[in-house]
Amino acid sequence: MVDFVPAVDLLYDAVKAKGHVCIGLDTCAGYVPERERRKAQNDAQAVLAFNKAVIDATYDAAACYKVQIAYYEEMGLAGLGTYSETLKYIRSKGSLVIADIKRGDIADTALRYANAHFSGDFEADFVTLSPYMGMDSIEPWLSKAVSCGKGAFVLVRTSNPGRKDFQLLKTSPQSAYLYEAVGEKLSELAKQNKGKCGYGIFGAVTGCAERDEALRIRQQYPELFFLIPGYGAQGGGAKDAVSLLRNGNGGVVNASRSIITAWQNAQNYTEQAIKDADNNFASGASRAAVLKMRDEILSYGAQQ
Amino acid sequence: MVDFVPAVDLLYDAVKAKGHVCIGLDTCAGYVPERERRKAQNDAQAVLAFNKAVIDATYDAAACYKVQIAYYEEMGLAGLGTYSETLKYIRSKGSLVIADIKRGDIADTALRYANAHFSGDFEADFVTLSPYMGMDSIEPWLSKAVSCGKGAFVLVRTSNPGRKDFQLLKTSPQSAYLYEAVGEKLSELAKQNKGKCGYGIFGAVTGCAERDEALRIRQQYPELFFLIPGYGAQGGGAKDAVSLLRNGNGGVVNASRSIITAWQNAQNYTEQAIKDADNNFASGASRAAVLKMRDEILSYGAQQ
Numbered sequence: 001m002v003d004f005v006p007a008v009d010l011l012y013d014a015v016k017a018k019g020h021v022c023i024g025l026d027t028c029a030g031y032v033p034e035r036e037r038r039k040a041q042n043d044a045q046a047v048l049a050f051n052k053a054v055i056d057a058t059y060d061a062a063a064c065y066k067v068q069i070a071y072y073e074e075m076g077l078a079g080l081g082t083y084s085e086t087l088k089y090i091r092s093k094g095s096l097v098i099a100d101i102k103r104g105d106i107a108d109t110a111l112r113y114a115n116a117h118f119s120g121d122f123e124a125d126f127v128t129l130s131p132y133m134g135m136d137s138i139e140p141w142l143s144k145a146v147s148c149g150k151g152a153f154v155l156v157r158t159s160n161p162g163r164k165d166f167q168l169l170k171t172s173p174q175s176a177y178l179y180e181a182v183g184e185k186l187s188e189l190a191k192q193n194k195g196k197c198g199y200g201i202f203g204a205v206t207g208c209a210e211r212d213e214a215l216r217i218r219q220q221y222p223e224l225f226f227l228i229p230g231y232g233a234q235g236g237g238a239k240d241a242v243s244l245l246r247n248g249n250g251g252v253v254n255a256s257r258s259i260i261t262a263w264q265n266a267q268n269y270t271e272q273a274i275k276d277a278d279n280n281f282a283s284g285a286s287r288a289a290v291l292k293m294r295d296e297i298l299s300y301g302a303q304q
Numbered sequence: 305m306v307d308f309v310p311a312v313d314l315l316y317d318a319v320k321a322k323g324h325v326c327i328g329l330d331t332c333a334g335y336v337p338e339r340e341r342r343k344a345q346n347d348a349q350a351v352l353a354f355n356k357a358v359i360d361a362t363y364d365a366a367a368c369y370k371v372q373i374a375y376y377e378e379m380g381l382a383g384l385g386t387y388s389e390t391l392k393y394i395r396s397k398g399s400l401v402i403a404d405i406k407r408g409d410i411a412d413t414a415l416r417y418a419n420a421h422f423s424g425d426f427e428a429d430f431v432t433l434s435p436y437m438g439m440d441s442i443e444p445w446l447s448k449a450v451s452c453g454k455g456a457f458v459l460v461r462t463s464n465p466g467r468k469d470f471q472l473l474k475t476s477p478q479s480a481y482l483y484e485a486v487g488e489k490l491s492e493l494a495k496q497n498k499g500k501c502g503y504g505i506f507g508a509v510t511g512c513a514e515r516d517e518a519l520r521i522r523q524q525y526p527e528l529f530f531l532i533p534g535y536g537a538q539g540g541g542a543k544d545a546v547s548l549l550r551n552g553n554g555g556v557v558n559a560s561r562s563i564i565t566a567w568q569n570a571q572n573y574t575e576q577a578i579k580d581a582d583n584n585f586a587s588g589a590s591r592a593a594v595l596k597m598r599d600e601i602l603s604y605g606a607q608q
Contacts, residue, residue, distance in 0.1 A: 026413070070409060070416040076425030080384055104434050105374060105406055106464040109330070112374040121380030130408050132436040132459055134466020155436055160410040162438020169485060171473040178482060181473060 004149025005195075007125040008225055011096055011151070012197035014063040015249050019294035020241075020301075022098065022227065023058055023286075024256025025051050025086060026068040029075075031261050033282050044078035047071075050282065051086045054260060055093060057283035058290045063252045064096040064125075066227070084121045096125045098227065102155065104130035110140035118150045126151040128205060128227070131182050135189070138202070142193065145201060152202045156183045157217065159207020159230030183221055190223045199225040199250060206244055206251075214243035218250075226251035231293070232258030238296040248301050255293055262289035308453025309499075311429040312529055315400055315455070316501035318367040319553050323598035324545075324605075326402065326531065327362055327590075328560025329355050329390060330372040333379075335565050337586050348382035351375075354586065355390045358564060359397060361587035362594045367556045368400040368429075370531070388425045400429045402531065406459065408434035414444035422454045430455040432509060432531070435486050439493070442506070446497065449505060456506045460487045461521065463511025463534030487525055494527045503529040503554060510548055510555075518547035522554075530555035535597070536562030542600040552605050559597060566593035 029043035032050045040046035055065070067090075072083035090097040099122065103113045117127050129138055129152050141152055157167055157179040167179040176184070183204060190200020203225035206217055218226075226244050231237070232255040241253040262285035333347035336354045344350035359369070371394075376387035394401040403426065407417045421431050433442055433456050445456055461471055461483040471483040480488070487508060494504020507529035510521055522530075530548050535541070536559040545557045566589035 028416070068409075068413055070407075070413045070420065073420035073426065074416040074424075076420070077381070077384060077388060080381060084381060102407070102409055102434075103374075104408070104436070105372075106462075106466065109372055109374045112332070112372075112378040116374065116377035116380070120378075122377065130406075130434050130436050132408070132434050132470060133462050133464060134469035134471065136464055136466030136469075158410075158437050160437060160440055162410065162440030165438035165440075165489060166436060166482065166485060167438065169475040169482065170477075171475050171482070172479075173474075175476075178470065178473065178475070181470060185469060 006149055006201045007096065007151035008199050008201050008203065009195040009197050010125070011064060011225065011252065012195070012199065012249055014096060015252060018061060018063055020245070020251065020253045020297045021062045021290050021294045022064050022066050022252040022254040023054070023062045023259050023290060024066045024068060024100075024254050025054065025260065026071050026256040027051055027260055028071050033263060036282065042078060044075045044082040047075070047079075048082040048085050051082070052089055053283040054286045055089055055095070057287040059090070059093045059095045061287065061290050061294055062095070064098060065090050066098040066100050066254050066256075067124075068100040068256070087122065087124055091123070091125075098126040098128065098153065099124035100128050102128050102130045104133050104137050106133055106137045107140065110137055111144065114141045114144035118144055118148055124150075126153060128152065129154045131155060131186075135185055138186075138189070142189065142202060146193065153205045153227040154182070154186050154202060156186065156204040157206050157209065159209070163207075180220070183217075183224070187221050187224060194223065197249075199223060203227060205229065208237070208240040208244075211240065211243050214240060218244050218246055222246065227254060228252065229254045231255045238293070238300045242297060242300045245301060253293075253297060255289075259286050259289045259293070262286050310453055310505045311400065311455035312503050312505050312507065313499040313501050314429070315368060315529065315556065316499070316503065316553055318400060319556060322365060322367050324549070324555065324557045324601045325366045325594050325598045326368050326370050326556040326558040327358070327366045327563050327594060328370045328372060328404075328558050329358065329564065330375050330560040331355055331564055332375050337567060340586065346382060348379045348386040351379070351383075352386040352389050355386070356393055357584050357587035358590045359393055359399070361584065361591040363394070363397045363399045365591065365594050365598055366399070368402060369394050370402040370404050370558050370560075371428075372404040372560070391426065391428055395427070395429075402430040402432065402457065403428035404432050406432050406434045408437050408441045410437055410441045411444065414441055415448065418445045418448035422448055422452055428454075430457060432456070433458045435459060435490075439489055442490075442493070446493065446506060450497065457509045457531040458486070458490050458506060460490065460508040461510050461513070463513070467511075484524070487521075487528070491525050491528060498527065501553075503527060507531060509533065512541075512544040512548075515544065515547050518544060522548050522550055526550065531558065532556065533558045535559045542597070542604045546601060546604045549605060557597075557601055563590050563593045563597070566590050
């Protein structure tokens with residue numbers, strides 16, 4: 001019998017070694033420099049080549065990658081080929097990948113999804129899940145994850161304005177927010193299924209929040225590893241993000257557009273920084289953006 | 305400029321002409337008779353051939369099809385090829401198809417998903433959506449749907465036991481269930497975006513419920529067209545399902561396993577019924593199951 005190391009332990013170690021950045025490869029063809037795009041047979045191929053260049057230029061400086069499947073589904077079957085190849089390429093570098101698929105379905109269907117995303121063409125280390133249908137839409141993933149060393153991040157408190165519609169409704173009997181009811185259930189599950197690092201093998205998606213709320217959330221769920229979106233393009237900063245960390249670990253901070261389209265704002269980086277980073281202009285800019293973000297988070301974290 | 309007929313109007317007419325059955329093509333290779341499976345090159349091809357036979361045998365007797373993408377994702381890239389071909393085949397028959405994808409993501413990501421599932425390789429007439437992130441995860445789909453005559457069903461009250469975890473929490477200030485908070489928001493949106501049939505172009509997933517609850521839900525949301533799962537394998541019956549209809553329309557009732565694996569329980573159908581239905585044993589049994597279900601719903605509906 002093979003004993004799998006839970007993915008959360010690998011992620012914990014990756015954060016220790018390489019910082020907190022989770023690079024979001026939400027790549028559409030429009031993000032690929034025109035010159036590179038014209039070289040490719042089609043958009044799906046252009047995105048794959050671009051992703052590979054970004055991965056080559058950044059894998060030693062990021063904790064993990066997150067790949068948003070919507071961008072690939074939009075390109076149809078060829079796009080999903082690129083999605084599959086991107087995941088494989090990340091894993092071939094020894095890096096971890098979160099499949100941002102936000103699936104949420106029950107029973108047999110959940111198991112099918114778990115087979116789809118924890119093995120085969122679309123194998124990832126972690127997935128993101130949506131809890132609306134209830135814990136029977138989460139648990140089937142757990143048994144599969146335990147058996148093959150995978151993990152998941154369940155949507156708890158997101159950073160989009162629409163979180164007010166339902167996540168921030170007060171629920172009885174505890175008069176807690178809906179997202180706290182979700183966090184509570186997830187917490188129970190994490191306590192019973194921990195990695196050696198002390199975090200549950202299932203964690204939470206918890207967006208950048210105001211400092212007070214962030215600190216409260218961190219305190220409420222000490223055993224949950226956080227996937228923290230909302231950095232950069234979505235307005236959150238390193239200061240907000242570090243409030244969700246714990247002893248300098250326990251979370252990865254995702255940025256997508258600000259990294260992969262960094263080449264469009266190359267004035268933010270010195271020519272030398274880009275040249276030093278990589279021969280390829282676009283991936284060089286991405287690397288410069290990653291290093292800047294990583295160091296910002298580390299420096300704020302050190303002040304905590 | 306082309307004026308698109310909203311998909312909900314087409315579905316309304318389909319119910320009038322062909323009854324309320326929504327056939328769930330949640331097909332895995334294990335549901336294909338061994339003899340047929342051996343004829344195919346691989347599992348994805350076996351499922352495609354099986355789906356086509358079922359569609360040929362049933363499209364005149366069902367309101368629409370629902371294809372659960374998890375079963376196809378499980379088979380990887382080849383499976384998604386079968387998913388794409390199945391959708392195309394249904395539409396080539398002039399039938400409607402609901403892509404059961406339960407997506408739920410925001411802003412640009414939602415638009416990417418909408419492009420993916422309202423056009424191109426994965427074009428469907430309707431999709432299913434999950435509301436946890438808030439209405440900004442629903443609205444981007446709406447603008448796209450309006451522009452191309454598509455529709456959606458948003459998860460409101462599902463029929464799995466886990467619905468108790470979150471959907472049935474009481475929320476303040478109205479002291480309504482969470483699912484009613486979702487239904488309310490969806491209702492507002494439907495009122496502003498109706499088809500000629502009087503139903504909103506976005507409807508709700510509302511599982512079979514106890515008669516009293518079902519009648520109350522139907523009364524609360526007169527403008528929502530319902531996708532009603534939970535029939536057959538999930539324990540609901542025609543009697544429960546019809547309580548969610550309105551004047552004999554306003555809903556389709558989904559059954560998956562009880563239809564596509566009907567051949568495994570062929571003792572439920574007379575040999576003649578199967579022979580009459582189709583030369584192919586499996587799809588013949590499926591047709592017999594569809595006709596039985598359709599007539600049960602119609603007869604209960606007539607008693608209302």
